[in-house]
Amino acid sequence: MKLSRFPDSLVLLFALILLAQILSYVLPAGAYQLQSVGQPGHERQQVVPGTYEPLPAEETTPLPPLTFLTAISKGMYDAADIIFFVFIVGGAIGIIRATGATDALIGAAVKRLGGSPVLLVGGMVALFAAGSSTIGMAEEYMPFIPLLVTMCLALGLDAIVAMGIVYIGAGIGYGCAALNPFTVIIAQNIAGLEPTSGWWFRCLLIVPCLAVGIHHILRYAGRIRVDPGRSLVHDVDYSKGFEMPSDVRFTARRALVLLAFGAAVVLFVYGIDRWGWFLAELSAVFIGLGLLSALIAGLSPNRVAREFARGAGELTTAALLIGFARTIQVVMNEAMITDTIIHGIAGVLETLPAAISAIGMLIVQSMCNFFIPSGSGQAYVTMPIMAPLADLTGVTRQTAVLAYQFGDGFTNMIVPTNALLMGMLALGRIPYQRWFRFIVPLLIKVYLVAIAGLVVAVLIGY
Numbered sequence: 001m002k003l004s005r006f007p008d009s010l011v012l013l014f015a016l017i018l019l020a021q022i023l024s025y026v027l028p029a030g031a032y033q034l035q036s037v038g039q040p041g042h043e044r045q046q047v048v049p050g051t052y053e054p055l056p057a058e059e060t061t062p063l064p065p066l067t068f069l070t071a072i073s074k075g076m077y078d079a080a081d082i083i084f085f086v087f088i089v090g091g092a093i094g095i096i097r098a099t100g101a102t103d104a105l106i107g108a109a110v111k112r113l114g115g116s117p118v119l120l121v122g123g124m125v126a127l128f129a130a131g132s133s134t135i136g137m138a139e140e141y142m143p144f145i146p147l148l149v150t151m152c153l154a155l156g157l158d159a160i161v162a163m164g165i166v167y168i169g170a171g172i173g174y175g176c177a178a179l180n181p182f183t184v185i186i187a188q189n190i191a192g193l194e195p196t197s198g199w200w201f202r203c204l205l206i207v208p209c210l211a212v213g214i215h216h217i218l219r220y221a222g223r224i225r226v227d228p229g230r231s232l233v234h235d236v237d238y239s240k241g242f243e244m245p246s247d248v249r250f251t252a253r254r255a256l257v258l259l260a261f262g263a264a265v266v267l268f269v270y271g272i273d274r275w276g277w278f279l280a281e282l283s284a285v286f287i288g289l290g291l292l293s294a295l296i297a298g299l300s301p302n303r304v305a306r307e308f309a310r311g312a313g314e315l316t317t318a319a320l321l322i323g324f325a326r327t328i329q330v331v332m333n334e335a336m337i338t339d340t341i342i343h344g345i346a347g348v349l350e351t352l353p354a355a356i357s358a359i360g361m362l363i364v365q366s367m368c369n370f371f372i373p374s375g376s377g378q379a380y381v382t383m384p385i386m387a388p389l390a391d392l393t394g395v396t397r398q399t400a401v402l403a404y405q406f407g408d409g410f411t412n413m414i415v416p417t418n419a420l421l422m423g424m425l426a427l428g429r430i431p432y433q434r435w436f437r438f439i440v441p442l443l444i445k446v447y448l449v450a451i452a453g454l455v456v457a458v459l460i461g462y
Contacts, residue, residue, distance in 0.1 A: 010317070012372060013324040016381065020328050021068045024335030029055040031339045032388070052343045055336060063335050071334070075327025079380065081279050082186055083319045086376065087312040088283045089135070089181050092290035094311015095304055097140060099297035100247060101257035102131070106144055107248025110151055117155055117221055122214050124148070125169040129210055132173025133202075134265055136182040136375075138420055139314070141166050145427040153238055158231040159428040160438050161221050167413055167424060168213040168442065174375065175409025175446070176206035179265065181282070182318070183375040187404050190379060191387040191397040195272050195282065198398045201462055202405070205453045209446050216442040232434040257293045264289040318376055325372070325380030332384075342385055346392040354394035358403055358454040361386055361395070362447075365407025373418040375408045399457040406450040414439050 033051035064070075076083065096102060109127055113120040131137035148162035177184050178199040185195045224231040268285045271277035294304040332338040349357040365382060372378040382404060390400035412418050416432060425435055456462075 010320060010324060013321060013328070013377065013381070017071070017324065017327050017331055018068045020331040020337075021063055021335070023341075024063050024331065024337055027335075027337045027340050029060040029336035029340065030343065031055060031336060032342070052339060054340075060336060063331070067331060067334065071330045072324065072327050075325075075330045076323035078330060079322050079326035082189065082376070083322055085185075085279045085283050086182065086315050086319050086322065089286050090315035090318075091308035091312035092286040092293075093135060093137075093140070094307045094309075094314070095290040095299070096257060096261065096293050097311070098299060098303065098307040099254060099257045099293050100249075101254040101261075101293070101297075102137070102140060103248050104250040104254045105258060106141075107147070108250040110144075110147060111248075117157065117225075118218060120151070120155070121161070121165055121217050121221065124165045125172075125214050125217070126210060128166055128169025129173035129176075129206065132170045132180065133177045133206065134179045135261075136174075136177070136180040138170050138174070141170060142420070142424055142427065145424050149238065149428055156225050156228070157221050158224055158228075158233050159236070159238065159430050160232050160434070161217060161224075163424060163428045163430055163435065164213075164217045164220070164438065167421065168217065168439075169210075171409050171413035172206060172209045172213050172446070173409070174412060175406050175450070176202050176209055177405060177409065178202050178206075179269065180375075183379060183405060183408060184401070185279075185282070186322075186376050187379040187383050187401045188398075189279070190383040191390075191401055193397055193401065195278060196269055197272075198402075198462060199269070201457065202402070205449070208449050212445045212449060213442060216445065220438065232438055233430055236429050236431075238429065253297050256296045260289060260292050260296065318374055321372075321374045321377030322380055325377045328381055329384045338384065339388075342388050342392070345385070346389055349389070349393045352393075355455045355458045357393040358395050358399050358458050359451055361389070361400055361403035362406055362450060362454060365404045366411045367407075369408050369411040370415045373412060373415055375412075378408055379404060395458060396462055398462050399454060402457055402462070403454060406447075406454075410443060410446055410450065414443060 030052055033048045035048050106124075106127065109123055110120070113123045128137075128141060131140070145162065145166060148165055149159045152158060152162040152165075174180060174183060179185070179196050184202075188195055188197065228234060264285055268277065268282050271281055271285070275281075290308060291304070299307070329338065332341070349360055352360070365378070365386075368378055368382055372381055383401070386400045386404065387397050389395075390397045412421065414421075414436065416422060422432070425432055
């Protein structure tokens with residue numbers, strides 16, 4: 001199956017915008033009554049169960065034919081706070097990457113742990129998971145595929161192990177992300193929750209998921225060390241093309257940049273908890289972190305500007321996906337069919353126990369990720385429906401966000417519509433069908449952990 005046969009995410013979102021308008025002519029308009037909940041200053045609107053009523057035809061007006069075009073700018077406007085936040089975070093990360101600190105950290109870990117397969121796999125998977133869980137690192141890992149393939153081959157392992165170290169770490173980091181600004185914060189913002197709230201439970205969940213992931217890689221690695229012919233890529237030529245990155249020196253300046261990053265993470269978690277910080281303050285923290293990192297590394301002002309622009313530019317597609325995804329909600333809201341759709345899904349899930357409803361949300365999110373592999377884009381498509389749906393099914397909105405995270409992060413490890421996955425597989429010379437055979441058993445295991453986590457979340461009112 002060729003990746004080119006799958007429509008681009010932007011194409012799919014545009015099709016969904018058009019579909020939303022078509023549905024507006026088919027589905028009846030309707031609305032739930034709303035009530036304010038939460039502490040003063042942090043209120044959010046929540047639907048009142050059992051209050052859905054269809055709206056009289058005379059109170060609704062059909063959408064103009066070109067709404068699917070005119071609503072796009074409205075969607076961009078409505079999502080402006082998140083879009084600009086994504087640009088700022090991307091720019092700050094671009095500056096940090098330019099200092100070489102992240103490359104040095106990963107390079108030093110590979111060098112120190114390379115003599116022991118167990119330490120290499122366990123330590124590196126945890127390191128990649130930490131980067132994804134905190135600041136949403138993923139694309140930054142691509143240059144290390146050739147490095148890790150080289151290291152694994154030298155240890156009598158193979159490229160599948162190298163790929164597993166990177167992408168299982170990243171997938172679990174996203175699925176159980178504590179602070180990820182591109183998934184957790186966006187989804188919680190849409191759901192009306194405080195940014196990074198509930199992080200403690202996600203940190204607990206990442207432990208068994210990492211244990212399952214590391215065990216899966218080590219079990220495969222043990223088999224191929226005993227019998228190299230059992231390697232899923234035993235017939236692939238790896239004799240050329242795998243060189244070390246040019247500069248992975250761990251200098252004092254790079255160590256200070258990493259310390260600054262750690263301090264920034266602590267600061268914005270503390271600020272959210274104690275001072276009620278939100279996107280504006282978080283953006284300021286990332287800008288300050290970028291500037292401090294540049295100062296520590298001795299980057300010139302012009303270099304800082306270029307790296308910031310380059311880092312922000314790399315997230316242009318993500319920003320567009322967010323805007324287009326929000327447009328779907330704009331069209332449905334203008335047609336007043338959002339509550340009708342929620343009512344229809346709730347009619348199925350309301351009859352089920354809350355725990356089963358949460359699992360149903362996980363299934364829906366996992367299916368959506370095949371078509372919308374962008375985590376932020378998927379949040380804007382699904383969370384406007386899943387958040388109020390949670391109110392109707394006895395599931396907390398925090399649990400609905402958790403189901404979204406699982407569905408996005410874990411399926412990223414297998415969906416062929418994920419350009420980053422396919423690009424990394426190409427770098428490692430791993431045929432997709434070989435990777436599929438390796439990763440499916442792991443996904444079954446982590447989904448069992450995810451289901452258990454959702455059941456516990458429902459039971460404790462997470």
